[in-house]
Amino acid sequence: MGRSPLWTAIRDRLSEEIADGHYAPGDKLPTEAKLAERFGVNRHTVRRALADLAETGTIHARRGAGVFVRHRPTPYPIGRRVRFHQNLTAAGRVPEKRILHLETRAAGPDEAEALSLDDGAEVHVYEGLSLSDGAPIALFRSVFPAARFPQMLRALQATQSVTQAFKANGLDDYTRARTTITAKTASPTLATHLHLPGGAAILRTVGVNVDAAGRPVEYGRTWFAGDRVALTLGEDG
Amino acid sequence: MGRSPLWTAIRDRLSEEIADGHYAPGDKLPTEAKLAERFGVNRHTVRRALADLAETGTIHARRGAGVFVRHRPTPYPIGRRVRFHQNLTAAGRVPEKRILHLETRAAGPDEAEALSLDDGAEVHVYEGLSLSDGAPIALFRSVFPAARFPQMLRALQATQSVTQAFKANGLDDYTRARTTITAKTASPTLATHLHLPGGAAILRTVGVNVDAAGRPVEYGRTWFAGDRVALTLGEDG
DNA sequence: GCATATTTGTCCGTATGTATA
């Protein structure tokens, strides 16, 4: 016997095989009995190793079903330049957006303040669903100053892309000025939209995009499914 | 028997007694055998409950000595992570850090990968609680390569500051290379530790700090109370 | 819908190693 416990070696071996792709995300691991037989140990020793892997979120056990490799959350960079389509394609995912609602209305107080608008100024509102490989990962609501981007809704209707819509309205580039991140539990309606169980954890981001001159052009709120996305800061995800 | 496992009742009972002050911080719990006798269960059932309490740092077991309550307040309110301290003081809050646990052990697979260490390499572990105006806002666990920073634990014990501990170990500057943020619901024990209702939303951040040469020097995981903290990016954050 | 096998979760009992007092 070495200095380190038996179960750590089993944990490391399984961790390697998962990292190597021998067990892909969503795959079912062999049963605890099979693993115990393979490693020549008691089932409880295997369970100790699996418990450690579950603690770090590598695997997930379902009673009566088996032990499964967790899907790695979609990495979503939220640095200075936030681009949904670019983010997901870079991660090897297939991005998709679904329009839930488009309208023009008077800005609320928080929206007016974020966009530096006068009270009663009108904003375009873009509500939609973001999907990664067909699975919904976020619900978003973006508001834009209507006076400055009169054709915004038409462009959004056509492309569903904020970046493209801005270009069609004469804005070639924009950057994220600030982002605020909080966590909350999913409301029933939010849960149904994101296909989550009630009470699931939600990542809520609130951000303001500005043009080159620093003027706010978009005030966006996004509710991410907490277990399907990982917001990343820095160079790699 | 109720629908919930026996050990959860024992965990909850012990957690209450610790919260009520029946067992004060630093106190030694009765031995596992005594607890087993008291609750009329097997010793392993008590151990399952203790393991859950130890996972979030409520208690700490010392082989040969006993199980101790860890929630000991630190007498040194100064010295903390730079961003944590700067952010809270800038917000008009009083920041505080409490050391929950310090140890040296072999790195897990994820820790070894994040720190670019060989299998079996040792890491120093720093677990603690971050408070704002006396209220806990986050639980954190940082690991450092032990070979490079042999005196890390001693320095942390003295200053509670990662920055100062690094300086004491010859590292004058370090930067955050990447951070990932996910959301999850609080486990019962984590909720108790952060004084949150069960099932509350948790912001989980995982980050790596590197030196000027880009070598990883710290791998940190933090669990924020989702409704008490708002991570902000941009400006000078 | 229902019965049955499978698989994980829980609990008990025992033995031995190892760090601490």
Next chain:
DNA sequence: GTATACATACGGACAAATATG
């Protein structure tokens, strides 16, 4: 050195959830 107490590992049994026919 001795006693104590936690850590590890094994073995068995049953319950609960799931999958399968």
